[in-house]
Amino acid sequence: MDSFDRLPQPVRRAAALVHIGLRDGHPHADALVDLACALADRGHDGPAVREILERLPADLTPGDLARLGRALLDGVAFGSGSWAALEHALDVVRRDLRAAGVDGPVRLTLPDWDPEADAPRVEFRGFYQGLPVEPGPRPLLPMADAVQEVVIEESHQVWPVCPRHGLGLHPADERAPVWRCHRGHDVAPIGGLPPRHTPPGPHPRAPGA
Structure with missing residues (x-):
């Protein structure tokens, strides 16, 4: 995958919203779904992307959201951007x-x-x-x-x-x-x-x- 700052704008924005939710202690399922969809649209089909898209957002616990959010951010190299x-x-x-x-x-x-x-x-x-x-x-x-x-x-x-x-x-x-x-x-x-x-x-x- 490209370095984070070279990713398309929808991916960068969705990742930023996931980061904000994790940082502030209230990750949102909608933000994770948006990022997973943006990645899937571009052919990035990792385990975290598949799990988010295969499960109902209402079934994701706060622990799931934190775990999957971190996995998505790691997958787009958010920490290097x-x-x-x-x-x-x-x-x-x-x-x-x-x-x-x-x-x-x-x-x-x-x-x-x-x-x-x-x-x-x-x-x-x-x-x-x-x-x-x-x-x-x-x-x-x-x-x-x-x-x-x-x-x-x-x-x-x-x-x-x-x-x-x-x-x-x-x-x-x-x-x-x-x-x-x-x-x-x-x-x-x-x-x-x-x-x-x-x-x-x-x-x-x-x-x-």
């Missing part, structure tokens, strides 16, 4: 949210209102970042940019903030992914911001931030 790389990048950026005391769930998802999408958007407190995240060869920078966008849009405050100047930081990647102050100096690697000792959360917008 851009979604998996972006999930890892999001884990890194989450460290900086925690360091600033920013709470609320942040995750990669496919909004229901964009049924053709297979590239993820960042969701924070139920608010979606505007454009899908395009990973590229180094996914940490676009992920930091996307998380920053959705946090600022949802909270109407600046995040992250330079501890020295109180100004907003932005992702930069000349040699390695870092948070850079608007004054021009690098503050910390992305994922390595120090814990704040001021009130938690994003900060109100300030002139020049």
Whole structure:
């Protein structure tokens, strides 16, 4: 089988929905059936595909769904694709949210209102970042940019903030992914911001931030 990112869009989208269900602890039979059908239509007839298509969805237990979902994702090499790389990048950026005391769930998802999408958007407190995240060869920078966008849009405050100047930081990647102050100096690697000792959360917008 082709590498995951080279598979047809319907397969990538169906696999992403299976991944989301497994990740969030509530796999859906419909998502597994969609992926199994998409694979069968392309001649991929493995044991997991056959089992899903031969059984009634209502007969699949949560354990069955988890087992078969993992088997389908392994079969399409989901872990080698851009979604998996972006999930890892999001884990890194989450460290900086925690360091600033920013709470609320942040995750990669496919909004229901964009049924053709297979590239993820960042969701924070139920608010979606505007454009899908395009990973590229180094996914940490676009992920930091996307998380920053959705946090600022949802909270109407600046995040992250330079501890020295109180100004907003932005992702930069000349040699390695870092948070850079608007004054021009690098503050910390992305994922390595120090814990704040001021009130938690994003900060109100300030002139020049």
